[in-house]
Amino acid sequence: MEILETHRCHGGTLGIYRHDSTATACPMRFSLFLPPQAAQGKVPVLYFLSGLTCTEENFTFKAGAYRHAAELGVAIVVCDTSPRGDDVPDAEGYDIGKGAGFYLDATHEPWAKNYHMESYVTQDLPALIAAEFPQIDTKRAGIFGHSMGGHGALTLFFRHRHLYKSVSALAPICSPTQCAWGDKIFPAYLGLDHSEWKKHDATLLVATAENVPTILIDQGRADQFLATNLRPDLFEAACHKHEVPLTLRYHEGYDHSYYFIQTFIDDHLDHHMQYLA
Numbered sequence: 001m002e003i004l005e006t007h008r009c010h011g012g013t014l015g016i017y018r019h020d021s022t023a024t025a026c027p028m029r030f031s032l033f034l035p036p037q038a039a040q041g042k043v044p045v046l047y048f049l050s051g052l053t054c055t056e057e058n059f060t061f062k063a064g065a066y067r068h069a070a071e072l073g074v075a076i077v078v079c080d081t082s083p084r085g086d087d088v089p090d091a092e093g094y095d096i097g098k099g100a101g102f103y104l105d106a107t108h109e110p111w112a113k114n115y116h117m118e119s120y121v122t123q124d125l126p127a128l129i130a131a132e133f134p135q136i137d138t139k140r141a142g143i144f145g146h147s148m149g150g151h152g153a154l155t156l157f158f159r160h161r162h163l164y165k166s167v168s169a170l171a172p173i174c175s176p177t178q179c180a181w182g183d184k185i186f187p188a189y190l191g192l193d194h195s196e197w198k199k200h201d202a203t204l205l206v207a208t209a210e211n212v213p214t215i216l217i218d219q220g221r222a223d224q225f226l227a228t229n230l231r232p233d234l235f236e237a238a239c240h241k242h243e244v245p246l247t248l249r250y251h252e253g254y255d256h257s258y259y260f261i262q263t264f265i266d267d268h269l270d271h272h273m274q275y276l277a
Helices: 054-062 066-072 117-132 150-158 181-188 194-200 202-208 227-228 232-241 258-276
Strands: 001-009 012-021 026-034 041-051 076-080 136-146 167-169 214-222 245-251
Touching: 001 066, 001 232, 012 054, 012 066, 012 117, 012 232, 026 054, 041 150, 041 258, 054 258, 066 076, 066 245, 117 136, 136 150, 136 258, 150 167, 150 194, 150 202, 167 258, 181 194, 181 227, 194 202, 194 258, 202 232, 202 245, 214 232, 214 258, 232 245, 245 258
Parallel strands: 041 076, 041 136, 136 167, 167 214, 214 245
Antiparallel strands: 001 012, 012 026, 026 076
């Protein structure tokens, strides 16, 4: 693992790191905020998954999460959204290829070699955190994300229940099998078998849920993607049907941007600490 940057931040430490990933077969970057409490003992950890076109930098620099994370004593890990590099396949458009890994393991070419973001987030990255940062209690982990990353947080939470004690999302893609983004990436990454698509749809995965803590979702009503690609209404209906606890909050005037994330990020940290403290 290579240390690219370290900065003092709200009494803790923010670092930017690079390491070689087995899952993606290329170097990957991530940021890690360690709160001041990590100097005295182990702290819980939150994994944040970002949206389309983002890298680890967007949340790290724009979300304004670290002041409250320092108060609560929780570490935050933010990874990239896809593999990177000259030898990594890409495509035209912002919603497939680099910056658009969709937190699944691709099985079809040309994506199958590198685009294994599910394995990266649930295997490679936690193993590295456990090995390199003994200050972190990896058994007290939560996951959250925004947009495509909200999709990732919800689906990985349901698919890997043993890894995470809490989950939340901001403006997540809730049912990619029923939106234009899913219609584009699923055939490319997974092929034409719709049964494989369904394994990565949070609205459908709700039916498999057991012993789920309350899920928090915040959604802006002025979000330009709300009606076409996000569809929290479908997720809400599924949670109601299967008696999965959900707090879905709509906010007038808020869009899809990081200004929206900044506004409600403290609430999400508080939500997770109910289960991680």
